[in-house]
Amino acid sequence: MTTCAIEVANLRVVLGGRAVLTLDQCPLSVGDLAVILGPNGAGKSTLLKVLLGLVRPASGTVRVLGEEVTRLTGGGLCRLRRRIGYVPQGLGGGGPVPLTVREIVAIGRTGRAGLLRRLDGRDWQLVDLWIERLGLGHVATCQYGETSGGEQRKTLIAKAMVQEPEMLLLDEPTANLDLAWREHLVAALDHLHATTRLTTVLVCHELEVVPPSCRRVVLLHRGTAVAAGSPDDVLVGGHLAAMYGAGLDVVRCGERFALLPGTVRRTG
Secondary structure, rough: OOEEEEEEEEHHHHEOEEEEEEEEEEEEEEOOEEEEEOOOOOHHHHHHHOOOOOOOOOOOEEEEEEEHHHHHHHHHHHHHHOEEEEEOOOOOOOOOOOOHHHHHHHHHHHHHHHHOOOOOOOHHHHHHHHHHOOOOOHHHOOOOOHOOOOHHHHHHHHHHHHOOOEEEEEOOOOOOHHHHHHHHHHHHHHHHHHOOOOEEEEEEOOOHHEEEEEEEEEEEOOEEEEEEHHHHHHOOHHHHHHOOOOEEEEEEEOOOEEEEEEOOOOOO
């Protein structure tokens, strides 16, 4: 059994006649939590779509969970995607028909069980288990569209987890949330990984979103990797200045990081 969940070699993605992503390699071991960090337009979301087979690269090799994604079509891609929990950007999922939080989460289980099989008792137990584990019990019967942005993000994570995935991909899960909800989400994701050891890839553009359990960071800028390695080695001023500009300081508190203007003096 391979210990590598993701293997990328000589990847080149071209969209609209322009190279938007070029990676020599981007390995991720089974059980790791990796963060893909970079400014808007760096190619982060494109990389996730390549891993899912939603975007075809112009060249290179991409292996996910032992499958060479670039060679999969039709049923092969569907089977791979059932092994991956994916939380895209945005808060979609309610659709034109109002659905409750519990019903939205159950959609993830339907994808695992198959459209032609009704959910049974074990399926609903998993739905309710993840609703509780993510602290959504108090809104389980509420309309999804009437819950807060943070509750909606947790709902979509629960929807992904009831698939019983082998890998979890999260695209900007804290985007447009206030500080309190951002911290709730970071804590929830950190706890989820600590308790499941599920291979997880988190895309973000803020250092503050990097969970304490993260052991690998890949910095993307203009479609290329500026640096890759442990948070201690990667989240340093020199690397980040290449992406965000000079005059910024990296501040560390325990296992968390933040980026501040260099003129800000720390006290205490």
